[in-house]
Structures are given as structure tokens and as C-alpha cells.
Amino acid sequence: MIDTIHPRRNTLVRTDYRGRHKPLAANLDQLLIVCAGEPSPDARLVDRYLVLAASMGLRPLLAMNKSDLDATRLPEPLQEASRQQHCQVLHVSASTGDGLDILTRYLAGNRTLLVGQSGVGKSSLINALVPDRQARTQAISEASGQGRHTTTETTLYPLPSGGELVDSPGVRILRLGHLSRQEIESGFSEIARQAEDCEFRDCEHDDEPGCAVRPAVEQGLIHPERLKGFHELLRERHQAAGQ
Numbered sequence: 066m067i068d069t070i071h072p073r074r075n076t077l078v079r080t081d082y083r084g085r086h087k088p089l090a091a092n093l094d095q096l097l098i099v100c101a102g103e104p105s106p107d108a109r110l111v112d113r114y115l116v117l118a119a120s121m122g123l124r125p126l127l128a129m130n131k132s133d134l135d136a137t138r139l140p141e142p143l144q145e146a147s148r149q150q151h152c153q154v155l156h157v158s159a160s161t162g163d164g165l166d167i168l169t170r171y172l173a174g175n176r177t178l179l180v181g182q183s184g185v186g187k188s189s190l191i192n193a194l195v196p197d198r199q200a201r202t203q204a205i206s207e208a209s210g211q212g213r214h215t216t217t218e219t220t221l222y223p224l225p226s227g228g229e230l231v232d233s234p235g236v237r238i239l240r241l242g243h244l245s246r247q248e249i250e251s252g253f254s255e256i257a258r259q260a261e262d263c264e265f266r267d268c269e270h271d272d273e274p275g276c277a278v279r280p281a282v283e284q285g286l287i288h289p290e291r292l293k294g295f296h297e298l299l300r301e302r303h304q305a306a307g308q
């Protein structure tokens with residue numbers, strides 16, 4: 066029986082196609098964005114994760130996994146995005162254990178949500194960081210087969226160093242249309258700063274007169290890919306509002 070629900074610092078919600086919110090996890094501290102050389106990083110998706118982190122007040126971390134395969138440099142738009150959002154970048158390998166000691170230090174004492182494209186090595190990282198995890202997951206998937214729980218269930222893994230890892234497949238469908246303009250801007254700090262000089266408060270930085278963001282892109286002060294990412298989320302917000 067549920068007696069009381071303690072106040073939550075933040076709640077991660079999944080928005081379904083009807084716009085209904087479902088809570089997936091709460092009281093998170095950090096967002097660990099996992100990338101790899103292969104599959105190659107999707108800058109647009111990382112922008113979305115950074116917006117999710119900023120809108121929830123989570124510290125973003127980016128783990129470039131599979132460092133054993135090749136010298137995986139972060140694509141330039143991603144470097145820029147991490148710099149602007151103060152997102153620490155770590156190079157790790159779930160296979161060799163390289164860099165996991167540093168990652169462990171960042172995870173200690175925090176509740177961290179793990180996100181990233183399929184195939185980047187999220188499960189492998191959990192296996193490497195959480196003792197006995199492999200045995201447990203196998204037992205679960207054998208029992209439930211391809212059942213619906215395996216795709217929607219949120220799992221909280223306690224870490225030996227304190228803190229927890231949260232794996233929530235539901236967050237992979239990352240709809241952000243319900244966010245306010247301000248929340249979207251929180252994931253694009255350099256655009257938000259520049260937008261203070263736009264003539265119109267609701268300037269969309271397209272071809273409005275007196276826009277301060279467009280010229281900043283032309284002068285190389287704002288990366289064009291970042292403005293594209295911002296525009297994509299504004300469009301999504303308009304669509305959600307129109308439904």
C-alpha cells in the first residue's frame with residue numbers, strides 16, 4: 066500500500082503519441098549520453114539529450130565508448146554542443162575496461178540515467194559497471210522472453226561505489242514537443258544568450274528583422290548544426306501545440 070509519495074526533485078516522463086505523460090524515473094542527478102564511433106553519433110539526437118538534461122536540471126556526461134576500436138574523435142558539432150552545455154566527455158571501452166575508473170568516479174553517489182542509440186554499448190557498460198548484472202538480466206529475459214516488460218521496464222542498478230544507474234528503454238522515444246520554449250533554450254545556451262539581442266522576444270531566428278542569432282551563425286559564433294537542432298525542436302513544439 067502506498068502511504069505517501071515524497072516530493073520529487075525531477076521526474077522523467079515519457080509522452081505517448083496522444084500526448085499523455087507517463088513517469089519513468091525520478092530524482093535523477095545526471096544524464097550519461099553514450100556514443101561510439103560505430104554506429105556513428107547522431108548530433109541531432111545528442112542535442113535532444115542535452116535539452117532533456119538541461120530541462121530536468123541534470124548534469125550531462127558524454128561517454129565515447131569503444132575506444133579500443135579506433136581513435137574516436139567526437140564530430141565537431143558534438144564537440145561544440147558538449148562545450149556549450151558544459152558536458153564532460155570521457156573516452157571509455159566497455160570491452161577492455163579502459164576509462165571506466167574515471168567514469169566510476171563521476172557516477173559515484175549520483176543517480177544517473179543512461180541513454181544512447183542502439184548498438185553504442187549501453188548494456189555492455191552496465192555489465193562492466195554492475196557486478197552480477199549479466200546473470201540477473203539473463204534470468205529475466207529467459208523468464209519473460211520477448212514480453213512487453215523487456216522493452217518498457219525501467220531498471221535501477223545500484224553501483225558498488227554508491228549511486229545508481231538507471232536504464233529506461235522508454236526514454237528512447239524522445240518526444241520533447243511538450244517542453245516550453247525556455248526549456249528548449251536551456252539546451253542551447255549559446256543561442257539563448259545571443260537571442261537576448263533579437264528584436265522580437267519570440268524571434269525564431271529564421272529571417273525575422275533584427276535577429277541577432279542568424280548573423281552570429283554567419284560570423285561563425287554559433288555552429289549551424291546547433292541552430293538546425295534548435296529549429297527542429299521548435300517545429301516539434303509547434304506541432305504538439307497544434308494537435
Ligand SMILES: Nc1nc2c(ncn2[C@@H]2O[C@H](COP(=O)(O)OP(=O)(O)O)[C@@H](O)[C@H]2O)c(=O)[nH]1
Nearest residue numbers: 130131134158159160183184185186187188189
Ligand atoms: N569493440 C568494442 N565493442 C563494444 C564495446 N562496447 C560494446 N561493444 C559491442 O557493441 C555491440 C552493441 O553493444 P550493446 O551493449 O548491446 O549496445 P546497446 O544497444 O547500446 O545496449 C555489441 O556487439 C558489443 O559487444 C566496446 O567498448 N568495444
Ligand SMILES: [Mg+2]
Nearest residue numbers: 184187188189
Ligand atoms: Mg542494450
Ligand SMILES: [Zn+2]
Nearest residue numbers: 263268270276
Ligand atoms: Zn532571432
